[in-house]
Amino acid sequence: MSRIVVHGLEKSYGDARVLERVNVTAEAGEFLSLVGASGCGKSTFLRILLGQEQQSGGVVVVGDQPIVPQPTPQRGIVFQRYSVFPHLTALQNLLLVEDFRSGGPFGRVFGVKRRNARQEADTMLERVGLAHARDLYPASLSGGMQQRLAIAQTLLGRPQILLLDEPFGALDPGIRVEMHELLTELWSEHGMTVVMVTHDISEAFKLGTRLLVFDKVRHDPQFPSAYGATITYDLKLDRKSRASARDVAKVAAMVGTTRLDSANATAAS
Amino acid sequence: MSRIVVHGLEKSYGDARVLERVNVTAEAGEFLSLVGASGCGKSTFLRILLGQEQQSGGVVVVGDQPIVPQPTPQRGIVFQRYSVFPHLTALQNLLLVEDFRSGGPFGRVFGVKRRNARQEADTMLERVGLAHARDLYPASLSGGMQQRLAIAQTLLGRPQILLLDEPFGALDPGIRVEMHELLTELWSEHGMTVVMVTHDISEAFKLGTRLLVFDKVRHDPQFPSAYGATITYDLKLDRKSRASARDVAKVAAMVGTTRLDSANATAAS
Amino acid sequence: AAPKKDFKICWSIYVGWMPWGYLSDSGIMKKWADKYGINVEITRINDYVESINQYTAGGFDGCSMTNMDALSIPAGGGVDTTALIVGDFSNGNDAVILKDKAALKDIAGQKVNLVELSVSHYLLARALDTVGLVEKDIAVVNTSDADMVAAYGTSDVTSVVTWNPLVSEIVAMPGAHKVFDSAQIPGEIIDLMVVNTETLKDNPALGKALVGAWYEAMALMTSGTPEGKAAKEEMAKASGTDLAGFDAQLASTAMFFEPVKAVDFTNGAELPKTMDLVRNFLFSHGILGTNAPSVDVIGMSFADGSTLGDAKNVKLRFDPAYMALAAAGTL
Amino acid sequence: MNAVPEGGAEVPRAPRRRPRLRLINATVSRGGALFLGALPFAAVAVAYLFASAQRLAVNPSDKLLPSPAQMWSAFLDLATVPDKRSGDLILWADTFASLVRLFAGVGVATLAALCLGVAIGFIPRVRAFLLPFVTVVCVIPPLAMLPILFIALGLGETAKITLIALGVAPVMVRDIANRVMELPPELVAKAQTLGANSWTMVLRLVLPQVTPRLITCVRLALGPAWLFLIAAEAIASTEGLGYRIFLVRRYLSMDVILPYVAWITLLAVITDWLLVRLSHVISPWAHPVQDK
Amino acid sequence: MNAVPEGGAEVPRAPRRRPRLRLINATVSRGGALFLGALPFAAVAVAYLFASAQRLAVNPSDKLLPSPAQMWSAFLDLATVPDKRSGDLILWADTFASLVRLFAGVGVATLAALCLGVAIGFIPRVRAFLLPFVTVVCVIPPLAMLPILFIALGLGETAKITLIALGVAPVMVRDIANRVMELPPELVAKAQTLGANSWTMVLRLVLPQVTPRLITCVRLALGPAWLFLIAAEAIASTEGLGYRIFLVRRYLSMDVILPYVAWITLLAVITDWLLVRLSHVISPWAHPVQDK
């Protein structure tokens, strides 16, 4: 539904440059898998796309408009450190989506709309396997359950652009497969553009239509934060056919070896 | 160094039973990999072993003593939701370990001891690839970097029993392998008993000397929290030889299919 | 100001002013106000200084206060004020009390706790005069009246100057000696009901109603009837004590129960002399304004038409006309 | 491979005696808590009785530390003997008058804290506009402004309620604003991705999140509120707990003052307890059940 | 497969005008913040000037709302003309005396808040022992207990400092205790696994974590502290800012009171600002740099 154009993106925190010269165009409906070394700036990239943080330089266009530095319902996010609303039960967390969407003076819907929202929420709770935990507060949920709740909440929002930061990291293999199916289903149904960060290379291959690797190309051993990461690898994937083990291994090696931190550690030792 | 004996362990929160009839004995120096469905009680089990929470029933013996309901330096933990001390920089977080260990009226060490501690901390920072981030506060670290810092801190404490709750979930494949090596090295050096929860079955096979699967054996579709999980599968592993793909698939299927939540979801729909 | 119908006066708790509360509760005030076709609302303000401030700021048309405060606050603040009723003067109600010392001379070199710049301060200055001391010979410590009794109980405090009912409370404590009191300077600490001059000029009915009501209460108090006793009991209760305590306080107050006496006192030759002492005290303590050029900045006028201070800036007027009406029984 | 749960060969015994725990982990039983909590009160009571007996032995008419019997009889008088003038039971009339003022004042302050605090904490423009002013107002001693307050508002109930509200509101406003600024930015971002606008975020995110803190704020503000109530009643009023204390203070009637203070304390403790319960009811999520 | 970064075919343009942001996201520029922040002060100043001019037109020697010129000259007098009696410059002598009392009182209260607050928040036994007592003490109006305070401590500086400390400490103690109880249990557990005992945890975990809150507490307490200072100086003293205000209140010298209140406010604002700086220096981690 919405394309994303990133051109010459830069991001620094004080002296430390995190991202530099990031150029990428994602057509509407693409599913971008992002991989890269820990700490290279993937979450930062998502936060910029979300509008939660502002880039230091470059242009980001979402849809037809240059990005506005604030989150909008056009873009949905699942944060790396799962965050749901602690003052609401699982069910209430999902009902909140319709309440927020409808706006209104009370920030909640009533009557038929509420019943519909409730049904939808219940369906979603079952799909992510939280039906039995509908009336628990997040503090009483396990890590994986909170993560699933966060995913469910974001998916209920039906964003045009979906930003996912290691969404399935805390899930067991079984539920992870189910969540893959759920995501794929919604994706093909609504055709939203997805940007997903993951550390699981086969997951990246399995879900994405395109795989991006973030890494540093320049490196200063004395002052490792002088240069930022950029996109070093951009691979079109065929979602139908399974990725070859060779490809997976190749990407894994890429993420594993050119990683800044270890390079730095090696340089220093 | 210390064996763990768990007998007839039960844990309920209010009406909801999380664990029941858990029996397991871990000899000193064993490396237990724990897998199980999301929300089945693995973290709860670790919290009980740690002494942060008290069991509702049964006996837990660590070393020769029934467990005291408080954490001690005998046992180290890496929490699922990485927690380091937010008021200390990466380096200070590691120095704190020696400060706490030595006790003393000021809660910090001075002189030679401090220099040694500093050296040790620096070495550890390099080993986990955080040398360049030594003076950053946790708020400025990425998720994976915080996780590595938490692991480094716990390892520096040299506990006799090491409790790890999805320690490598937020790490990229490259650093994950390095962390595996680091852990294995320290384990064989100090021979501590390790209990590690993970959702990565091949990681469980790779690192553990024994693999435990948590799951529910009894199930009430009307009231899913009536019964708790227990250990349904207990497998001795050979760390030297690589696990067969068949074994991995078998365990993965186990975690994937008998999972309570989906069972419940299916039952309800 | 144009003539109006509704008036507000305020008073605070002090033995000589307790009748004001009774007037309002018993309906006497309403009776007199109705007679002259006006409404008078009587409000009690617990804090004495606050009541004067409220009057000065224009919140009330009349207020009970001492002659000294009438000169320093409303008159000093440019509010032309008339002393409508001269109710009493302190005749022992204010006193200098020493702990474990029996002579006023012994006060030299001590710390003296009192409400600074109040009539106590004035009393102390007059007391020091009588033994040839000056304020430099002692050290004044400002102490709030509410805390005076408790303060006297501490070992830090060796001498206090204060008023009733605090005096009787303190004198009852061990070691307390009253070494000087207002009975030794009779007629200098005068308790008044003052009203805004302009308001009074435009509304003589206010003056008549207040004076009429006041002297009805005075008559009741001295009547010796059960009603009179009941009235005094109520006043006692309202001031937080009982009849005996109230009578004891009355004993050291020279009340002008008959209007004639008040008129005589106001016409007397002593009053201008007293006011001269007072204004000199105020001026030397900087209370007439931090940049008052001389003691004459504020003018006062007396019953005989004589003035003291700046005759062009008369702000405090002693006018027995209304009390004279009461004395003549023509109200 | 064996699928049978292991263990059971040697069954460990349950611990015989309670293990020694670190200070911070040693929990206290219900009874123990009651006992420990009562100790300081008992100590104060004993100290008072001792000092009082000593002073009364020296001077039987000492007023500073009256005996419990004296206080009780004075208190009973106030609570049960109707006032001759008005026919009221003084204690209850005073209590009613004071509580009305107190709750009105604190209520206004709470409302202000909620509206202003949320606006200042949540909306940068309002923050830039009002925070400096509130910070400055916060430190102006209200008692010094009393004359102006009374002249502007008269001497009626309005002025008293305003004094209480002005006295406690600024601290509450700043505290609530701080809390709102401490809200995790992830939650705010997430709400916006779900289509929330500023107003719905206030309703559904900010208010519920600050409610427990607001109640704590009110609990903390009640102490100063009583203080301002007493100060206000000391200046202008004809009934009220503070007025009564003011009235008898010049006679050093501690036999009335002390029971009144105890009574105020009791009322305040009950209010505090009710607020804690309220917080549990409104925001159960903020009070997880301890299962230690 | 291509390893060359993509994009660049069509270079998007930078936005021309500032986009309209939601209320809560619209940040304020430095200049804008200054302007907005100054508005309420300007409004108050204008309102005052207007009211003052009006009253003075009616009665030129009106004392309630003096003109700025009158206040300035009165203030200059106090600040530069030595007092006839003592030879002191009154303003500075008052300021010095008051600040010593204020800081001593707040210092004692802060120390108490730190020690008691941490102990109550961290150690269940101490909590059971002291929390009920502190909760009750918190609501006893200190002014009502003054007589007893005097007798115990005399009328000197000790009593004044104690009054200030007693006035502000209970709220601070409860607040710090609350904060300590809110510490994430994971951090406490982790510290214990690293070998910390209760004491070292207090030193290295609890103290650093509550320091920013403690400073906030002190900032919030300074308002009430000034109040108690003024109340304390009203009791018995010979110099001090509160003493002067009470003294000249006797003749409604608002030309002295208002500059004094403004001076107190200025001192308080400076203190507040210094405390904020201190918090940034001591606890940089609690004040992440905003990069919006």
Ligand SMILES: Nc1ncnc2c1ncn2[C@@H]1O[C@H](COP(=O)(O)OP(=O)(O)OP(=O)(O)O)[C@@H](O)[C@H]1O
């Ligand atoms: N404080 C609590 N109150 C009530 N229920 C709780 C509480 N803590 C945990 N639970 C419940 O206990 C069950 C187990 O939680 P636990 O965190 O141990 O799961 P887990 O196996 O670690 O899951 P995950 O893999 O998702 O981390 C969950 O169903 C959760 O709802």
Ligand SMILES: Nc1ncnc2c1ncn2[C@@H]1O[C@H](COP(=O)(O)OP(=O)(O)OP(=O)(O)O)[C@@H](O)[C@H]1O
């Ligand atoms: N607020 C901040 N101030 C300073 N540096 C920051 C801040 N936030 C992030 N960084 C730095 O930016 C870099 C990238 O962080 P980011 O969270 O984007 O990494 P990531 O790629 O998501 O890593 P991970 O896989 O571990 O989550 C890190 O080196 C981090 O130290």
Ligand SMILES: [Mg+2]
């Ligand atoms: Mg990240």
Ligand SMILES: [Mg+2]
């Ligand atoms: Mg878990």
